[in-house]
Amino acid sequence: MYFSPLALHIPDGFLSPWVAALGWLLAIGIVAQALKRTRRQLGERQVPMMGVLAAFIFAAQAINFPVAAGTSWHLMGGALAAMVMGPWAATLIMTAVIAVQGLLFQDGGLLVMGWNILNMGVLTAFGGYAVYRFLMRLAGAGRTARLAAAFAGAWVSVMVGAIATAIELAVSGTSPLALALPAMTAVHALIGIGEGLITMGAVAFLATSRPEVLQAGDAAPGRRGANAVLAGLGVALLVALFSPLASPHPDGLEFVAEQQGFLELGRAAPIGLLPDYTVPFIGDPVVTTMVAVAAGTLLVFGVALLVGRVAARRAGAGG
Amino acid sequence: MSFSLAAPFRDRLSVVHQLDPRAKLVTTLAFILTVSLIPEGVWGAFALLFLILTLLAGLARLGLTYALRRSFVALPFVLAAVALPFTVPGRIVFRLPFVGWGASEAGLVRFATILLRSWIAVQAAMLLNATTRFPDLLWAMHALRVPQPLVSIVAFLHRYLFLLLGEASRMLRARAARSGRLPGTPRPAVVWQGRTAGSMVGNLFLRSLERSERVYDAMLARGYDGTSRTLQWFRWRTADTLALSLVLGGLAALLMLAHLR
Numbered sequence: 001m002y003f004s005p006l007a008l009h010i011p012d013g014f015l016s017p018w019v020a021a022l023g024w025l026l027a028i029g030i031v032a033q034a035l036k037r038t039r040r041q042l043g044e045r046q047v048p049m050m051g052v053l054a055a056f057i058f059a060a061q062a063i064n065f066p067v068a069a070g071t072s073w074h075l076m077g078g079a080l081a082a083m084v085m086g087p088w089a090a091t092l093i094m095t096a097v098i099a100v101q102g103l104l105f106q107d108g109g110l111l112v113m114g115w116n117i118l119n120m121g122v123l124t125a126f127g128g129y130a131v132y133r134f135l136m137r138l139a140g141a142g143r144t145a146r147l148a149a150a151f152a153g154a155w156v157s158v159m160v161g162a163i164a165t166a167i168e169l170a171v172s173g174t175s176p177l178a179l180a181l182p183a184m185t186a187v188h189a190l191i192g193i194g195e196g197l198i199t200m201g202a203v204a205f206l207a208t209s210r211p212e213v214l215q216a217g218d219a220a221p222g223r224r225g226a227n228a229v230l231a232g233l234g235v236a237l238l239v240a241l242f243s244p245l246a247s248p249h250p251d252g253l254e255f256v257a258e259q260q261g262f263l264e265l266g267r268a269a270p271i272g273l274l275p276d277y278t279v280p281f282i283g284d285p286v287v288t289t290m291v292a293v294a295a296g297t298l299l300v301f302g303v304a305l306l307v308g309r310v311a312a313r314r315a316g317a318g319g
Numbered sequence: 320m321s322f323s324l325a326a327p328f329r330d331r332l333s334v335v336h337q338l339d340p341r342a343k344l345v346t347t348l349a350f351i352l353t354v355s356l357i358p359e360g361v362w363g364a365f366a367l368l369f370l371i372l373t374l375l376a377g378l379a380r381l382g383l384t385y386a387l388r389r390s391f392v393a394l395p396f397v398l399a400a401v402a403l404p405f406t407v408p409g410r411i412v413f414r415l416p417f418v419g420w421g422a423s424e425a426g427l428v429r430f431a432t433i434l435l436r437s438w439i440a441v442q443a444a445m446l447l448n449a450t451t452r453f454p455d456l457l458w459a460m461h462a463l464r465v466p467q468p469l470v471s472i473v474a475f476l477h478r479y480l481f482l483l484l485g486e487a488s489r490m491l492r493a494r495a496a497r498s499g500r501l502p503g504t505p506r507p508a509v510v511w512q513g514r515t516a517g518s519m520v521g522n523l524f525l526r527s528l529e530r531s532e533r534v535y536d537a538m539l540a541r542g543y544d545g546t547s548r549t550l551q552w553f554r555w556r557t558a559d560t561l562a563l564s565l566v567l568g569g570l571a572a573l574l575m576l577a578h579l580r
Contacts, residue, residue, distance in 0.1 A: 045531075049532075062488070
């Protein structure tokens with residue numbers, strides 16, 4: 001039986017046709033860029049290297065380790081691929097993985113594949129890489145700083161994908177944002193820890209055995225492009241969210257509010273960095289989740305930065 | 320532990336198998352597009368689309384229930400829509416016992432529609448895979464102007480996937496063989512386990528990177544100059560035109576009827 005490592009592969013039917021079309025439009029533009037940039041980066045090696053490494057990510061998603069209650073943690077891999085190959089190459093690798101998962105194994109739909117590529121490929125690659133590089137610039141490229149940055153980058157990459165998925169479902173009228181956002185972010189805050197641990201382990205292994213691979217990843221093209229792509233996609237999601245045309249169905253918040261106790265389902269999300277993933281004094285669950293996610297991200301970011309800085313100072317003091 | 324990704328292709332001598340892969344790819348995409356454009360609650364149209372799929376499966380000699388039996392892979396994602404009956408405003412049809420949430424009629428209709436759409440779309444994609452070899456599908460994508468490097472990368476992924484999955488499964492077996500634990504002793508820490516899994520991933524990455532270098536060298540030795548060339552594998556026949564126009568025309572008619580209803 002084939003498993004899916006994350007609950008992010010959207011099947012056909014769950015997004016409205018217009019949302020799906022917008023996803024394809026964005027994905028085609030970005031993948032075309034990725035093809036051009038990696039061609040420049042790798043030359044003739046582009047096809048064999050990207051192809052074999054895409055098979056690697058697919059196979060690496062099978063490497064798991066058990067956590068409590070019969071569940072296990074897997075790797076998604078977008079952030080790791082970006083850390084070793086750069087975000088443009090990682091986008092191409094993840095696109096190939098998602099294409100085969102959808103075309104051959106029906107894991108993720110065909111009409112909605114544009115968004116699957118954006119959520120699990122582009123956003124994880126660029127989001128993870130941006131955080132990883134930014135933290136290393138602040139804390140230095142020492143071993144501990146690099147590992148902390150790798151954990152934070154991988155965790156953020158999963159969260160970004162989950163938030164984007166929740167927004168797409170909400171805009172399509174499949175699930176109200178007030179429910180999808182808290183549920184998706186709470187579950188993926190936990191899944192992101194697994195992603196972070198495995199990514200950190202892989203980076204630690206490479207830092208010991210083959211540091212030049214990581215240095216090549218640091219120098220890969222896409223550092224400046226990363227911010228532009230992330231900002232562009234963020235704007236696209238926000239526009240989609242607030243455009244009345246894209247959302248013919250009302251969110252149903254008033255209807256939900258009438259039904260006592262319903263919102264508790266979203267609020268009582270089991271695990272999160274902040275208790276219940278809600279902050280007191282703020283009523284709306286969407287705003288609350290946004291605040292909680294931002295706080296959680298800042299926390300992960302801050303701890304990673306602190307660990308990296310302290311390690312750098314120790315290394316300096318020890319001579 | 321097994322993750323056998325059995326190839327979904329079923330070799331049969333049938334009319335559907337013999338169609339040009341371009342025709343099959345285009346009709347499958349048009350079919351899934353139609354499924355997602357049928358308005359909510361037009362159950363007759365969904366029943367008709369399902370009937371077409373069943374007939375096609377029969378025509379392809381797969382057995383009428385081929386796709387039906389395998390069609391529950393997208394089911395876990397239903398969780399994403401399961402709240403709809405309770406959040407879409409409308410006439411309350413029933414209330415959940417104990418909690419008292421009311422399910423609205425409009426919400427139930429939308430929930431059932433989403434379920435049907437994804438369920439039928441998955442079956443269509445499965446029929447495509449059961450009747451078309453994956454390399455033929457890639458050739459069709461290339462012929463339909465998907466950029467050649469992208470198609471080649473996907474082809475390489477497919478070529479090396481099973482090899483690397485084999486390596487991953489051997490690593491997992493090696494880890495299991497070294498992970499004996501006496502009853503009563505505590506589990507190893509999660510962070511330590513994550514680190515071990517990460518080392519395995521890193522190791523697999525290095526092996527894959529080195530393999531990609533060897534593959535590239537072998538390609539150079541055979542005269543690779545950066546472009547991939549493919550043979551013209553398939554000839555477009557009258558039967559393909561006929562099948563394509565029949566299906567596309569039928570789908571368009573169905574869509575119009577469903578919207579005019």
